[in-house]
Amino acid sequence: MTLAVIVAAGGYVLTALAKGARLPADLAPFAAGAAGLALVAHLAVRRFAPRADGTLLGLAVLLNGIGFVAIARLDPDLARYQSLWTAVGVGAFVVTLAAVKRVTDLQRYRYTFALVGIGSLLIPAVPGIGQEINGARLWVHLGPLNFQPGEAAKVTLVLFLAAYLVEKRELLSTPTWRVGPVMLPDPKHFAPLLLAWGSSIMVMVREKDLGSSLLFFTVFLAMLYMATARGSYLGVGVGLFAIGATLAYHAFGHVRERVTTWINPWPTADSHGFQLVQALFAFGSGGFAGTGLGLGSPGKIPNAATDFVFAAIGEELGLIGTTAVLLIYLLLVGVGFRIALRAEQPFLKLLAAGLTTLMGVQTFIILGGVTRLIPLTGITMPFVSYGGSSLLANFVILALLLRISDEVARRAEPTPVAEAGAAR
Amino acid sequence: MNRQIRRVGLAILVCFGALFAQLNWLQVIDAHSLADNPRNVRAVLRDYAEPRGQIVTSDGTVVARSEPAKDEFERLRTYPTGPLFGHVSGFFSFTLGASAVEDAYNKDLSGRNLDRQFHDIGDWLIGKEQTGDAVLSLSDVAQQAAKDALGDRKGSVVVLDPATGEVVALWSYPSYDPSPLAAHSSKAVQAAYDGYRTDPANPMLARAYRERYPPGSTFKVVTASTAIDTGTATPQTRYPVLRFLALPQSDKQLHNFGNSACGGTMADSFRQSCNSTFGQIGLDLGEKLVDGMKAFGVTEDVPFDLPEARSAGPAPGTFAHNKPSFANAAIGQGDVAVTPLQMAMVAATIANGGVVMAPHVVREIRDADGRVIRRIGPDEWRRAVQPTTAAAVTQMMIDVVKRGTGTAAAVPGFTVAGKTGTAEAPGGPPHAWFIGFAPAEAPRYAIAVIVERGGDLGDEATGGRVAAPVAGKVLAKLLAIPPAPPETSTTTTTTGPRPGGR
Numbered sequence: 011m012t013l014a015v016i017v018a019a020g021g022y023v024l025t026a027l028a029k030g031a032r033l034p035a036d037l038a039p040f041a042a043g044a045a046g047l048a049l050v051a052h053l054a055v056r057r058f059a060p061r062a063d064g065t066l067l068g069l070a071v072l073l074n075g076i077g078f079v080a081i082a083r084l085d086p087d088l089a090r091y092q093s094l095w096t097a098v099g100v101g102a103f104v105v106t107l108a109a110v111k112r113v114t115d116l117q118r119y120r121y122t123f124a125l126v127g128i129g130s131l132l133i134p135a136v137p138g139i140g141q142e143i144n145g146a147r148l149w150v151h152l153g154p155l156n157f158q159p160g161e162a163a164k165v166t167l168v169l170f171l172a173a174y175l176v177e178k179r180e181l182l183s184t185p186t187w188r189v190g191p192v193m194l195p196d197p198k199h200f201a202p203l204l205l206a207w208g209s210s211i212m213v214m215v216r217e218k219d220l221g222s223s224l225l226f227f228t229v230f231l232a233m234l235y236m237a238t239a240r241g242s243y244l245g246v247g248v249g250l251f252a253i254g255a256t257l258a259y260h261a262f263g264h265v266r267e268r269v270t271t272w273i274n275p276w277p278t279a280d281s282h283g284f285q286l287v288q289a290l291f292a293f294g295s296g297g298f299a300g301t302g303l304g305l306g307s308p309g310k311i312p313n314a315a316t317d318f319v320f321a322a323i324g325e326e327l328g329l330i331g332t333t334a335v336l337l338i339y340l341l342l343v344g345v346g347f348r349i350a351l352r353a354e355q356p357f358l359k360l361l362a363a364g365l366t367t368l369m370g371v372q373t374f375i376i377l378g379g380v381t382r383l384i385p386l387t388g389i390t391m392p393f394v395s396y397g398g399s400s401l402l403a404n405f406v407i408l409a410l411l412l413r414i415s416d417e418v419a420r421r422a423e424p425t426p427v428a429e430a431g432a433a434r
Numbered sequence: 435m436n437r438q439i440r441r442v443g444l445a446i447l448v449c450f451g452a453l454f455a456q457l458n459w460l461q462v463i464d465a466h467s468l469a470d471n472p473r474n475v476r477a478v479l480r481d482y483a484e485p486r487g488q489i490v491t492s493d494g495t496v497v498a499r500s501e502p503a504k505d506e507f508e509r510l511r512t513y514p515t516g517p518l519f520g521h522v523s524g525f526f527s528f529t530l531g532a533s534a535v536e537d538a539y540n541k542d543l544s545g546r547n548l549d550r551q552f553h554d555i556g557d558w559l560i561g562k563e564q565t566g567d568a569v570l571s572l573s574d575v576a577q578q579a580a581k582d583a584l585g586d587r588k589g590s591v592v593v594l595d596p597a598t599g600e601v602v603a604l605w606s607y608p609s610y611d612p613s614p615l616a617a618h619s620s621k622a623v624q625a626a627y628d629g630y631r632t633d634p635a636n637p638m639l640a641r642a643y644r645e646r647y648p649p650g651s652t653f654k655v656v657t658a659s660t661a662i663d664t665g666t667a668t669p670q671t672r673y674p675v676l677r678f679l680a681l682p683q684s685d686k687q688l689h690n691f692g693n694s695a696c697g698g699t700m701a702d703s704f705r706q707s708c709n710s711t712f713g714q715i716g717l718d719l720g721e722k723l724v725d726g727m728k729a730f731g732v733t734e735d736v737p738f739d740l741p742e743a744r745s746a747g748p749a750p751g752t753f754a755h756n757k758p759s760f761a762n763a764a765i766g767q768g769d770v771a772v773t774p775l776q777m778a779m780v781a782a783t784i785a786n787g788g789v790v791m792a793p794h795v796v797r798e799i800r801d802a803d804g805r806v807i808r809r810i811g812p813d814e815w816r817r818a819v820q821p822t823t824a825a826a827v828t829q830m831m832i833d834v835v836k837r838g839t840g841t842a843a844a845v846p847g848f849t850v851a852g853k854t855g856t857a858e859a860p861g862g863p864p865h866a867w868f869i870g871f872a873p874a875e876a877p878r879y880a881i882a883v884i885v886e887r888g889g890d891l892g893d894e895a896t897g898g899r900v901a902a903p904v905a906g907k908v909l910a911k912l913l914a915i916p917p918a919p920p921e922t923s924t925t926t927t928t929t930g931p932r933p934g935g936r
Binding site: 310344 | 436442445446449452460461464471474476
């Protein structure tokens with residue numbers, strides 16, 4: 011734990027040094043403030059979840075720090091907001107740790123979570139409050155505050171799914187309903203699930219938020235599979251996805267646009283393909299070692315601080331930097347799954363696995379999109395991208411994972427001895 | 435549940451592996467083509483923020499320099515000489531990229547030349563600025579003389595040093611001022627650029643090396659040289675006195691200027707610019723004319739340090755079925771289309787005993803302390819004709835200025851060799867040409883002048899009346915400057931007599 015905090019703090023110190031030569035000194039207090047926040051989060055973990063996994067917070071803080079440097083380099087004003095949002099995120103992190111005494115209790119509020127999730131997805135569609143940015147209507151505009159409720163919806167919907175699937179998994183994994191040659195589970199148990207999933211997908215598609223639709227669909231499928239252990243769900247899911255993707259391709263111009271730019275961005279390099287091409291240039295110009303912080307031109311990439319922040323990192327830190335970021339995410343996901351594997355209660359297991367899948371898949375979707383591995387769908391990069399709602403949601407996910415980790419450790423070894431006691 | 439969780443974890447691991455592979459593709463394997471993609475403005479932006487050397491003339495006038503600026507680019511490129519060297523320096527623009535010397539010598543100016551980095555490793559260690567200054571072979575005096583002599587008539591004046599291939603003057607009228615294109619506001623740059631582009635006079639066209647014209651009778655230098663060199667004819671070979679030459683394979687005729695009768699020896703015909711004689715020589719030469727043009731480099735890519743338009747002539751192997759085009763080519767009409775620079779090279783080749791030198795506008799690169807760190811040329815490109823041939827043609831060219839069509843190019847106290855040309859071109863009056871060199875016995879300058887559409891004389895214009903006086907004025911101005919003493923340089927080895935425009 012201490013090691014992780016030292017690494018994180020070291021990251022901050024390094025970044026402060028790297029920026030120091032080029033930016034005004036007022037950045038130092040920001041870096042110090044952020045380091046203070048990391049300390050607050052660390053103390054909260056010590057206080058409320060002393061037995062939790064020690065690396066998780068360190069990894070997240072490291073990502074947050076890398077993101078902060080990338081953003082500060084692009085736009086010092088955004089960095090100021092980002093540090094504010096980090097403070098709010100850490101606040102939510104502490105509150106979650108303190109308020110959720112037993113994660114198992116959350117099971118009881120599953121339908122509330124479902125309602126909150128779908129409700130918050132619907133808010134942006136309300137005229138007057140909702141705001142369309144970059145062609146997607148997923149912003150809520152309340153006075154000076156811009157908020158993306160979809161980020162919160164992701165967390166609550168995973169909570170709902172975990173609770174509901176654990177309750178019904180026996181029923182869902184035993185097919186009793188025969189439709190032609192296919193055996194399906196009782197529609198009575200399946201319907202609420204389909205309803206929750208279908209409506210959230212519909213809402214996201216209506217709001218043109220393709221990234222979130224894809225993310226939620228994948229997480230839903232993965233959780234269904236993990237809960238029921240039935241591979242046929244995966245088959246059906248992939249089939250549904252293929253149908254949905256084909257329909258979306260033909261029905262929506264913006265979907266078609268994304269796919270054609272993915273297949274070949276060069277003919278439209280000045281219009282639809284512009285930002286992807288700029289991102290590719292950034293990666294190519296960065297090369298193996300990168301141009302060095304402050305020496306590239308990541309400002310050329312549109313949305314460099316939010317969805318395209320990985321390209322900005324790729325330009326200035328090169329393959330070394332992008333690989334490091336990739337490894338940190340991999341560790342984060344690895345730790346998340348380790349918590350899931352160690353948990354004994356099915357709900358905790360599924361929740362930890364679901365939240366981890368959420369983070370892992372979200373990372374893959376945006377990084378894959380920015381690197382032209384898959385069609386680009388704009389979502390944020392967990393902990394790294396600029397964006398308050400995303401940061402907030404990810405800190406809550408982190409807090410939940412830590413709580414689960416703590417509970418698992420307590421259960422495994424009731425007498426508090428040492429942190430290493432968590433290992434079986 | 436654990437097995438499924440592991441499988442999902444494995445799937446995510448595989449996805450991340452694919453990401454890693456894709457990153458390797460983008461940042462290592464495909465990185466160079468992405469980084470060098472012309473749409474990728476990063477290289478320009480990087481160059482723009484970095485210090486950049488000056489472009490100066492051989493006589494020390496600053497043509498381009500970078501001044502400190504207070505915005506994001508840190509430096510502003512300016513061109514103190516305005517339009518005078520616009521087509522030579524080109525521009526260095528964040529919005530438009532770079533052109534001419536700014537482009538061709540970008541690595542030297544920005545100091546990213548590899549040779550330089552090794553040379554100056556000590557300076558690099560102490561953090562010294564690594565830029566290089568490009569010293570032009572052009573002189574301010576010569577360029578100004580060319581500009582004054584041509585005045586506000588569309589056309590070009592090119593002056594070369596025949597022995598080295600150094601370009602001494604490279605003037606085209608109209609020209610443009612590169613400074614507005616190097617401004618930092620891309621809106622202002624675009625407005626200036628659009629202004630130049632929509633100007634019907636097309637000031638951004640470097641006529642001297644980017645535009646091709648029919649050379650008219652100046653091309654008889656190539657024809658005569660080829661005929662003598664191949665033994666097809668001598669200056670004493672006699673041709674019938676005719677008003678026109680009836681062309682084979684057609685009912686067309688090749689008329690003499692003003693339909694007058696001319697002929698006699700090749701030397702007589704050359705002096706009077708007799709079309710019927712040279713049309714006949716073209717027919718006598720046949721395919722050899724194509725080889726002769728190639729020997730002068732007319733139909734080749736010229737090893738010039740700026741992007742020259744390639745000149746053209748009749749296609750090889752076409753003589754048998756298209757003889758008239760060879761008769762026309764022999765008098766510089768028909769399929770022949772050349773740049774003024776190319777014609778200056780033809781004159782310089784005769785002046786240089788038949789050897790074509792590679793032309794270049796930059797003479798050397800110097801570091802901040804004035805040390806020469808790279809010298810450009812002199813490079814022998816090819817041999818066009820034997821020295822005896824060049825001498826014979828020189829004699830004929832001397833006669834042109836002494837008592838032929840080019841008397842207006844004479845410079846008192848010096849022997850000028852030359853050839854006039856009046857080139858028919860569809861769509862207006864003929865172009866007036868003059869090519870030549872001086873002093874004929876020890877040439878210091880070779881020159882080509884073209885006045886588009888005969889300037890203000892229009893249909894009345896001939897090369898002798900319009901272009902020859904321009905050449906005479908420029909040569910008089912340059913020959914009045916005493917030749918520089920041979921340089922003794924301590925920094926490099928290859929230094930010969932350098933009769934430049936100092």
